[in-house]
Amino acid sequence: GTPTTGDNCAVASTTNDAPGVFPIGDTTVTWTVTDSSGNTATCTQTVTVTDNIDPTISCPATVNVNVDAGLCTASSVALGTPTTGDNCAVASTTNDAPGVFPIGDTTV
Structure with missing residues (x-):
């Protein structure tokens, strides 16, 4: 002005x-x-x-793993890394993965 x-x-x-x-x-x-x-x-x-533009994220591919020996769960699951972006900077990327995955599908 x-x-x-x-x-x-x-x-x-x-x-x-x-x-x-x-x-x-x-x-x-x-x-x-x-x-x-x-x-x-x-x-x-x-x-x-003010930064009013949301960041972007693309999830890694679906992961299929076998249960751990002698258990009905999997604990060593390599999730991969999502692709992220922002017009300013990405401060953090988190997920809600459990420490141990039960048999079946788990959405992260």
Whole structure:
């Protein structure tokens, strides 16, 4: 935007310290107006940038395993790694896999 400025003589310039690229979060921009006599006044403006784009995830392929020897469960299951992406950065990837898988299908 543009600030509203005025002076009893004449406004010589209006400047700001805005960055070329705004990071996520709040950035304070300071506007400065200078009159023809060199007097200045300032005001501040807050620019808030929010990441509103969801990350993406593609699950690894289905896994088929046999039960552990002498048991009706499987404990050593290599799940694989999902493919993830985000416009900013992926902070973490988690799953709800049990420590021991029973016979049958388990959705992770």
